[in-house]
Amino acid sequence: MANTILIGAQWGDEGKGKIIDVITTEHQWVVRFQGGNNAGHTVEIGEQRYVLHLLPSGILRPDCSCIIGNGVVIDPIALKKEIDEVEAQGITTRDRLFVSDRAHLILPYHPLIDASREGRAQHQEKIGTTKRGIGPAYADKASRTGLRMGDLLEPDFAASLAKRIRENNVLLEAQGAAPVAVDETVARLEELAQVLRPYIVDTVRLLNEADQRGESILFEGAQGVMLDIDYGTYPYVTSSNATAGGACTGAGIPPHRIERVIGVIKGYTTRVGEGPFPTELHDVAGDMLRKDGNEFGATTGRPRRCGWFDAVVARYAAMINGIDFWALTKMDVLDRQPVIRIAVAYEFEGRRFESVPASARVLAGCTPVYEDWPGWETDTTGATCLADLPGPARDYISRLETLTGVRAGIVSVGPRRDSTFVVDEVVRR
Ligand code: GDP
C-alpha cells in the first residue's frame, strides 16, 4: 500500500486514532512526526478501549512497527508510563517501537512553565493548553537550548540537565512557581535513560531503509490543521506543524516518497481550549452533539466545545494538505438532529470570506453563512456501505464533498474498528 500521511482537518480529536487503527492493516510502519503527549488518540477494539498519547496507534497491531520521529517532543516520564501501560495489557514494545535520537525532550520544568504561564495569563491571553509542556519544549528547540533523546545517552547528560534545571528554576521562582529539585530529577532521568536506551535509534535511517525495501509507511498526525502553528488560529494553536508538510520534516522522509494524504474530519466540529470557533453552538443542538459524541477530552477530560460542520475550514485543510480523500467520522452522532447546518462561508463587517482569515480577531468576529439540511433521525450505527445510510445522510455527505472538492473515502459510524466502511470507488482510484 502507498506511503500515507493521515492528518486531522479540524481542531483535533477528529477520530484519527480510530482510522489509523483501521488502516494499519495495510501498512508495516506507523510514524508519529509532531506534537507530544498533548495528543489523545482513542482506539476501541471489542470491549477494550485504549487512549494513546505518545505511542503511535499502530502499536495495537502486533505485526506493525512504530516510530516516534524527530519532530515529536517526548516527555520520557510519560513515555515510560505509556510503555508500561500497554505492556501490562499484553502488548510488546521491544524491537517494534523505535524512538528518534533527534527528538527533543520535555523535561520536568517544561510543564511547570506551561502551567505557570497559563495560570498567570489574563482571560484573552489564555490558550487553554494541555499543560504538558509542549510549547516550552518546542521553544527550547527553536532557541537551541533543548536536550534531545540522544543526549540521554551522552556521558555529560547529568551535568547538562542540572545546568538547565538551575536556569529554568530562576525563571520559575521569578514567576512565583516552585522550582524543580535538581539532584532528584537528574537521578530519575539517568535511571529512565537506561530503561529507554534500547528504544533510542537513528529513526531517519531506519525509516528510509524500510521505504527502500518497499515497506509501506503510515504517518500519524496529531492535533489538526486549525491547531497548526503556521496555519491555525494563532496564537490559539499548538507549537508544531500538524499539517502534511510536518511529516517530511518531523520524520525525515523525502516529499516525493509520499503517495497519498488522508484528512480525518468529523461530520460536525469540536474544539478544546480557547480561541475562535465560528460555528460553535451554545444551545440544545450543541449539548446533544457533546452528549451523543461523548465529546470530552481524551487527554485532559475537558468538555469539548461543539459546533456545526465548517466547510470553510475543510476547504482550507484540503488546500494546504492536498487531501486525496476524507475519512469522515462520527456520522452517527448526527442521528438525532432534526436539522443539520453547514457553514459555507463567513461574513465579517460586510465582507464575505471563502477562506480562513489569518487574524484570530477577525475570525472571532466572523458570522457563518449557513445552509440547512434535513436530519435523518435514524440510527446509522449498523451501516456497512453508503447504500445503508438514509437518503438525507447520503445527501449531506455529497454536499460536504461538493463544498470541499474532496470525496469521502472512509466513513465511520461508531467508535469501534468494525463501525467503519470504505467507499471503494474513491479509495481504490
Ligand atoms: P483523535 O485525537 O483524532 O484520535 O480523536 P479522539 O480519540 O481524541 O476523539 C475521538 C472520539 O470519538 C474517541 O472517543 C473515539 O472512540 C470516538 N469515535 C471515533 N470515530 C467515531 C464514530 O464514527 N462514531 C462515534 N460515535 N465515535 C467515534
Ligand code: IMO
Ligand atoms: P489530538 O491529537 C485537541 C489544543 C489544546 C490547546 C492548544 C495548545 O488528540 O487531536 P498544547 O498543550 O498543545 O500547547 O495546547 O491545542 N490541543 C488539542 N486539542 N486534540 C489534540 O490532540 C490537542 N492537542 C493540543 O487544547 O487549545
Ligand code: MG
Ligand atoms: Mg484526541
